[in-house]
Amino acid sequence: MHLKDSKFFKYFATYVSRDPLNDRSVNDTFESFPTVDSAKLARFSKRPKNVKMLTSDFIEDSLYNPHYGYFNKEVEIFQTEKPFDYNNIRDNDEFINQWYKEYKKYEPPVATEKTDSGVMDVAQKSKQQSVQLWHTPTELFLPFYGEALANYILMNYKLNQYPYNDLIIYEMGGGNGTLMANILSYIRQHQPDIYARTKYKIIEISSKLASKQMKSAISLKLAENNLDASKVQIINKSIFEWDTKVTDPCYFIALEVFDNFSHDVVRYDNLTQQPYQGYVSVDDNGDFKEFYSPELTPYTKSFLNLRERTKFASNGDNQDLSLMERAKKVWKPQMPLDEPLYWRQMKNQWWPFRYGLSQAEYVPTRLVEFFHILKYKFPNHSLLTSDFHYLPDALPGYTAPVVQTMLGSKMVTTDTYMVYQGFFDIMFPTNFELACELYREITGKTAALASHRAFLEQWADVDHTKTKKGENPMLNFYQNASFMYS
Secondary structure (H helix, E strand, C coil), X not given: CCXXXXXXXXXXXXXXXXXXXXXXXXXXXXXXXXXXXXXXXXXXXXXXXXXXXXXXXXXXXXXXXXXXXXXXXXXXXXXXXXXXXXXXXXXXXXXXXXXXXXXXXXXXXXXXXXXXXXXXEEECCCHHHHCEEECCHHHHCCCHHHHHHHHHHHHHHHHHCCCCCCEEEEEECCCCCHHHHHHHHHHHHHCHHHHCCEEEEEECCCHHHHHHHHHHHHHHHHHHCCCCXXXXXXXXXXXXXXXXXCCCCXXXXXXXXXXXXXXXXXXXXXXXXXXXXXXXXXXXXXXXXXXEECCCCXXXXXXXXXXXXXXXXXXHCCCCCCHHHHHHHHHCXXXXXXXXXXHHHHHHHHCHHHCCECCCEEECHHHHHHHHHHHHHCCCEEEEEEEECCCCCCCCCXXXXXXXXXXXXXXXXXXXXXXXXXXCEEECCXXXXXXXXXXXXXXXXXXXXXXXXXXXXXXXXXXXXXXXXXXXXXXXXXXCEEEEEC
């Protein structure tokens, strides 16, 4: 269906401004722009103009474009020079102080500039001035966090696969290779016979990180830990371009990966409940505008249809829900259509410039695609993933992202995802209860959930991360994270 013949124009033709350059409405300009996707944009080194794309393609391009994407720019993963000695740290406060001291080595150097009145210190004008620094539980709590995952994998492998199959581990987004080194070291120490049968494969989309891994993880991490480099393979390829079928049983690790899966934006007609999918247009000045169309992509349709088969079905229509569960959906809605009809009608009256559309919902279309890839390309996988179920400072909307960047030494957030591509991290929280149900519907496998603390209490040696006062930073931090495993 042509956009001009669709209901799209019911909501936008009446409010858009005129284009001062050519006296055309923004809708006409939008219609004249060609549609592109992130795969096509990856072939170009400059940010696009005079195009339109799905919201998910805009986010994907912003994060992963090989030329200007966020993950291919100045990205650093926080590493300590040596593991923290938790048993000799007084409490959580002292741990934070020691953590801060480790951070100082990432501060940009200061240059001096001569003036008529003397010498003035100025921040060095370099890319290091706003280094994008990540911290992960793998690095903060090494080696104990990685050993907990290794313990989980080892126990499940011995119960379900040993001695009939080799231990094959895939890790998506391997960072500095620290988790790989911790897991392999643990297996070698506790089960040398299984270590001899272990293969570890890192799937890394970021060419910058993949290059770092080639030098750091293989030549340094493996050598430092006296590990066999032949056991490790680094695959510089997006999982979404995976074209080979892995029939061997394997464990698939994805830590803090879901939060950077691109999402699509959907808004609903407040009265008819019809969904509208978001697009972003980029004009000749590089400015962004958001549009909505009733034409849904296959993965957006798939997500909406799959959700209707779960307890998260829209508007309490799932007949398996109790009266209390239905009331909870109204009191604490998970999506726009959980809001009562009278409330949506009132919103139409109070905010007429929303043109009858609901608040935005960010739907995890990439996650749905990822689960399909696991089903068809890794049919005998076991999934082990951890990510954030809540993120502060998120944009307005349901399952909305945090959009942030380091500016100097400060973290700065914005109020829109439509930001200059490559300069901002765009992170989404994961509804893990819904993710488990989607995973079951798509793969036919069941998955369990645990809080960050509960999983580590079961599988980690928590005595090693206990302070003198009995506090435990590995358990107390990351309370907004969950584990999902199958």
